[in-house]
Amino acid sequence: MTAAATKPDSSGKLLESRIVQMMYNGDKQFLDLLYKEYGGIMYKITVGITKSQEAAEDVLQESLVKIWKNASRFDASKAKLLTWVVQIAKNTALDFVKSKANRNAQSTDTMADKPIVAAYGVSTQNEDHIGLHEVIKEKLDERDQRILTMLYFEGYTQKEVAERLDMPIGSVKTRIRMTVNQLRTYLKN
Amino acid sequence: MDYKELIESGKLELYALGALDLQDQKEIADLLATDKDLKAEYDAIADALGVYGQSVSEQPSMDILERAKAQIEAEENTTESTTTETTRVVAMNAGNTTTPMKWWAVAASVLLLISVGLNVKLNSDLKEVTNDYVALESQNQQMAANTVKFNESNIQTNKMIASLASGKMHRTYMGSTENNEGYESAVYWDKESSEVILATNNLPTLSENEQYQLWAIVDGKPVDAGVFDATDALATMKGISGEAVAFAVTIEPKGGSVNPTMEKMVMIGNVSS
Numbered sequence: 001m002t003a004a005a006t007k008p009d010s011s012g013k014l015l016e017s018r019i020v021q022m023m024y025n026g027d028k029q030f031l032d033l034l035y036k037e038y039g040g041i042m043y044k045i046t047v048g049i050t051k052s053q054e055a056a057e058d059v060l061q062e063s064l065v066k067i068w069k070n071a072s073r074f075d076a077s078k079a080k081l082l083t084w085v086v087q088i089a090k091n092t093a094l095d096f097v098k099s100k101a102n103r104n105a106q107s108t109d110t111m112a113d114k115p116i117v118a119a120y121g122v123s124t125q126n127e128d129h130i131g132l133h134e135v136i137k138e139k140l141d142e143r144d145q146r147i148l149t150m151l152y153f154e155g156y157t158q159k160e161v162a163e164r165l166d167m168p169i170g171s172v173k174t175r176i177r178m179t180v181n182q183l184r185t186y187l188k189n
Numbered sequence: 190m191d192y193k194e195l196i197e198s199g200k201l202e203l204y205a206l207g208a209l210d211l212q213d214q215k216e217i218a219d220l221l222a223t224d225k226d227l228k229a230e231y232d233a234i235a236d237a238l239g240v241y242g243q244s245v246s247e248q249p250s251m252d253i254l255e256r257a258k259a260q261i262e263a264e265e266n267t268t269e270s271t272t273t274e275t276t277r278v279v280a281m282n283a284g285n286t287t288t289p290m291k292w293w294a295v296a297a298s299v300l301l302l303i304s305v306g307l308n309v310k311l312n313s314d315l316k317e318v319t320n321d322y323v324a325l326e327s328q329n330q331q332m333a334a335n336t337v338k339f340n341e342s343n344i345q346t347n348k349m350i351a352s353l354a355s356g357k358m359h360r361t362y363m364g365s366t367e368n369n370e371g372y373e374s375a376v377y378w379d380k381e382s383s384e385v386i387l388a389t390n391n392l393p394t395l396s397e398n399e400q401y402q403l404w405a406i407v408d409g410k411p412v413d414a415g416v417f418d419a420t421d422a423l424a425t426m427k428g429i430s431g432e433a434v435a436f437a438v439t440i441e442p443k444g445g446s447v448n449p450t451m452e453k454m455v456m457i458g459n460v461s462s
Contacts, residue, residue, distance in 0.1 A: 026348070027351075038239075039253075040247055043247070044242070061256050068257070075218075079204075080205075082238060082242070083206075083235055087207035132244045133244040151206050152242065158208060175199075177197065180237055184234070
């Protein structure tokens, strides 16, 4: 396993269509495949937002149940599974944080204050992608990576990212566009 | 249509990340459904983000998935006596909906699926199962006369069908009790998951203030499995755990009773081992 960029996993696309097909056919097993494919991303999001491993696990569990219940509502003509599961994980996590904040009399900035209990780091799961992560870390601008992480895994809105990083909201959009373009380029190689 | 500006704006990236507000989200979603070039661009973005996301995340424990499945199972097995909350398939009607990608076919196909699935899975019960559903299917007139009641959650219906077709359900035929005639149904029971599905065959309609109630005989005592109506062709009943040796149906006041009215028992069937 070298540090060179790895090819995009084309089997991932086949897996997505397979999962979607199973959902439409009412095949219960879709959840297992979905978990394998997106569980890591979902978990990273729930950890990133709740900042607690225990809460993250509960939120992930809740998200999976929601996915199950709402599978028939997924419209493949309007979104890919990634967007859908990311939204569910994020919203469930944000709801959790919000309700927790409501329960705690003093709720300050819950997202910034809580210590990160579970560290999310380099993947040990998918060997194909380890090299990719290193390349990206190396090649991408640090602030761009931060923007991506905040939007992807920490539940921040564009506005919040702009505020925290002290940049115009338009720049957040432009930077994320550039970052993903770079990702796409590396993945082609 | 040229969406160059939209594409350059980064909005598709934000959409892919679920980072747009509801209104923008809906706007983009609708556009994607109509423009295949735009969709292709979004697809490429989502794919790249997916691969990236996988490269920086760790697979969480299978424990969490198992807990989710247990929660799903538990929620499915909780059925109430009230008719509104139980999953039912009443009759067939071509549902007119414009939502793309419907999950389930109309009930006729559903019944066909069940009969096909069961035909494939069950061996010794093959003939009786086929007869059950042929009988049900041939009741076209009664079916057509009934209104369709689709549970809000389509996935519930689909799960019921999946259970029936899974081959894990044990079938108990219930016939009329002595001095009664024309009562016939089948109970499908998954001993492992406790799931119970009832398939009725053209039962006599009851008066306004009466309902049928299903009972399981466990340890010599009747256990309530829920109420149902003559119009319920298929229904998910309350879960039954433990060793049920028989299933029976009585006629009770609407809403059911705590204990069965023995004189009004109309169907019974023994659970074969």
